[in-house]
Amino acid sequence: MAKFSHATGRKKRSIARATVSEGSGSIIINSIPLESFSTNIARMKIMEPLILADSNNKVNIKVDVHGGGYSAQADAVRLAVAKGLVRFFNDKKLKETFLSYDRNLLVADTRHAESSKPNDSKPRAKRQKSYR
Numbered sequence: 001m002a003k004f005s006h007a008t009g010r011k012k013r014s015i016a017r018a019t020v021s022e023g024s025g026s027i028i029i030n031s032i033p034l035e036s037f038s039t040n041i042a043r044m045k046i047m048e049p050l051i052l053a054d055s056n057n058k059v060n061i062k063v064d065v066h067g068g069g070y071s072a073q074a075d076a077v078r079l080a081v082a083k084g085l086v087r088f089f090n091d092k093k094l095k096e097t098f099l100s101y102d103r104n105l106l107v108a109d110t111r112h113a114e115s116s117k118p119n120d121s122k123p124r125a126k127r128q129k130s131y132r
Helices: 040-053 070-089 092-101
Strands: 004-011 014-022 027-029 059-066
Touching: 004 070, 014 070, 027 040, 040 070, 040 092, 059 070, 070 092
Parallel strands: 027 059
Antiparallel strands: 004 014, 014 059
């Protein structure tokens, strides 16, 4: 029976769902290989947990991500992959490594953009008041 684990990651409006399974080291994001996904900075961000875990050719990772911009998607994928690797290997040392490197590898950043208020142009800006 194949061993696998599921994990989710969120950042702003983007949600990533990752499946980590035994395999040859392929990383697929929205049916696209990691090598041709998004920008170079986003790819490097996604590779961080894989480099720290040193699990290049041991696992296959399949991620579905939607919503948000490319940077938020990269952060969501990074979180989902890191959580999935910790669950897959069930290793406390790996978890401690991730937490000491960057807490956002395992803990979601819950900040969101504030919504615009009715009859105002921006979330915090107020209408100008005219006395004449």
